Amino acid sequence: MDKKTLELIENALIEDGYENDITTNALIDPLKISAGNFIARATGVVSGIDVVEAIFKKVNKKIEFGVLRNNGSFVNRGDVIAYVRGPLRDILRAERVALNFLQHLCGVASLVSKYVQELNEIPSYLNNNHVTYHYHY
Numbered sequence: 001m002d003k004k005t006l007e008l009i010e011n012a013l014i015e016d017g018y019e020n021d022i023t024t025n026a027l028i029d030p031l032k033i034s035a036g037n038f039i040a041r042a043t044g045v046v047s048g049i050d051v052v053e054a055i056f057k058k059v060n061k062k063i064e065f066g067v068l069r070n071n072g073s074f075v076n077r078g079d080v081i082a083y084v085r086g087p088l089r090d091i092l093r094a095e096r097v098a099l100n101f102l103q104h105l106c107g108v109a110s111l112v113s114k115y116v117q118e119l120n121e122i123p124s125y126l127n128n129n130h131v132t133y134h135y136h137y
Helices: 003-016 022-027 049-059 088-120
Strands: 033-039 064-067 080-087
Touching: 003 049, 003 088, 022 088, 033 088, 049 064, 049 080, 049 088, 080 088
Parallel strands: none
Antiparallel strands: 033 080, 064 080
């Protein structure tokens, strides 16, 4: 994973206050182990699953993260995309940031896929003309 993405993950976790989750620390036994699944809420395209894994590993390298549907996979509502298993406190410290990334990236990928499918029905050409402007104030 590139340095910029890792910095983005670190910044998102810091903004979320993952190091000092008062509620989790007050209510969850530090020895409690738990597991959960990432389940598709709608039909779409998986994107960002590697970012989600990196988020959990950043919080605790011992968290087990299993990918069941890779980036680019089409999923239906109810499909299990991935699973996580490990200390519940650490899972909870990472899950909000992980879900934010996953929902956003899957949403973008699903919308792009929809546009591509619609363009395939007509004689057309999709040009990736992404230009990034850097402004200095």
